[in-house]
Amino acid sequence: MAEDFLVKNKISPKSIDILVVNCSIFCPTPSISSMFVKRIGLRSNIRSYNLTGMGCSAGLLSVSLAKDLLKIHKNSLALVVSLESLTHNGYPGKVKSMLLTNTLFRSGGTIILLSNRKQDRRRAKYVLQHLVRINMGFDDQSYTCVFQENDEEGHVGVSLSRRTMHIASNALRTNMVRLGPLVLPYSEKIRYLWSLFLQRVCADPKSKQYIPDFKKAFEHFCIHSGGRAVIDAVEDNLSLSEEDVEPSRMALYRFGNTSSSSVWYALCYLEAKGRVKRGDRVWQIAFGSGFKCNSAVWKCVSDVDPTCSLNPWSDRIHLYPVEVPEILDT
Template identity: 45%
Template structure:
């Protein structure tokens, strides 16, 4: 008995010490978003209806059927008149882009956003401990992070990481990487840069599954400043509460659904196959099975389990369009859906039973800026903030899909009421517009005339140019 009494105090102390250690470790694993800055290209890179038509007519590989496909897809794409295009494409050099075109495009996006981010937060580049770039289609030597370190004269011990080939979901991958690094890097500041190299990757062939990328993708990007320093929490906008990454690249159809290849004539581009919606739905469902139990209230999960097994026993089928069967609003207030295209937004909305209000930010980001790849989520978040939707304590679910095929999602907690108009400043009062119809619909209605089936290129090009003005 005396021996037991002698052992209990040190054992109790050890247990208390271990619990305290775990508590402090979890506290140090926090990830705060101090600020973010989206890119807005110069006005001379704006891609309106006329500019689109000019680019289309330059492609001598296209016939009437390809023109019809392009114009019809533009009309239904959900993209408006004020998106931005790479400078070399605007200048008519989409088939002869140089290495310097790619470097210049990256400099224009990354340097602009980082300059504004440092100015906005008052943080010096010399204070940065970690820097991550996520650009899928451009991986130069020296690397993009080395280029940033050189320009901003960062410290020699800064940890630099370059992510490539990650597609539209690279931004969340980069943030998850920073979160993991924060476990061993105490009181650190991290920069994440997410954009895409569009200029050298413009498709000049006539494969319809590869022409889609020219219609959807536009110039854009974002830089973010993150920290795990609890002393800076009062300055932070958001706190990362959960992140889940799902990869189904082991499935051949999913792997090939969004892939960079060359067509039969040797033109390089991105092929989007008919398997893409199916791959996206599968990856999203698998991801949410892991993520939702972490963010929804236990009572909601219990209700779902009871309902599920009751319907199974009674052999009841779930009604179509009913979503996942969970009340997502019980733990999530806002849905930041990747603006990859109208079909993607609509499909995610249908799968999760989201309302038009929930999908409005993604649709407006697509309409105003197009699909800016990994930077797209931040234009959606910026719209929510500019509309003053984000209030202290709100939870935001970010949903991203990308080549591989993968689905990377995360949940943020809003730490203060947010109202910065950021890149939406010049137009937010006019959004959402009464209609998001594309002018192509009226200007190029003649393209559907059956008599054009037998027209020569020389016959319809003048019409195309005439109506683009």
């Protein structure tokens, strides 16, 4: 996949200056980043990073690391590989909270090429405008809601707490508070501040805190496909429509929870449908163990080809969306 990606974009492996790889569960020796250096033939002096154990939000965390490195290293290319491999990490035990990972998670991966070179501006598809990261690890319940541990029989598995959705909602609200001032129009900011004034200064018992309409800031939403409950929670918190969450629901239906790469599968769905237009803004929302909520805001700056052969949806996008049976939509 990596070789095809570089050939398609006419990029020489020797021109890659930064490599960031993330994979939460699978952590071999040599590292996956070293495997990429050998397989693709990257330079010996490449700045290589291998992130593990960062959960489903690690894809945007890797983009954040690459962004910070590109601020320092001018005229550079950064290759970000976001993947998950579950082959060696199936749970063989009987604890129900750990068995869910066997049925929900799937292997998957994506490659993103970031650049700060002037000559790449004309062929770039998106510009990264904002990236907001939230880590709730200071809270005990947040820290343990997605937790790898041994069961009573000694089997290693990942346990999912029943409070995960509540914790995810709190993390999302915290992220929204920090992201809102960066992206919301002035009308929404004023309405939000006015509701706070009525509540805290005037102590008006009838007033409720206003939740800003983020649909006025974004045209598209790519939510981490962590499960039906995750998508439902974000849909309710942001008052989104079925069309807004369709990319994430279809990504979950076809590919399962591909962990850190799921937000990219959702974006590829939008591209294959031809919905992303020049000037559109896309909000990617990812959740992960720790507990983390990361947001990335991208602005489309060129015409996107919906028939791209590297798009995982291009061969059957005409079959979607589909009506998901209740028994499968979990």
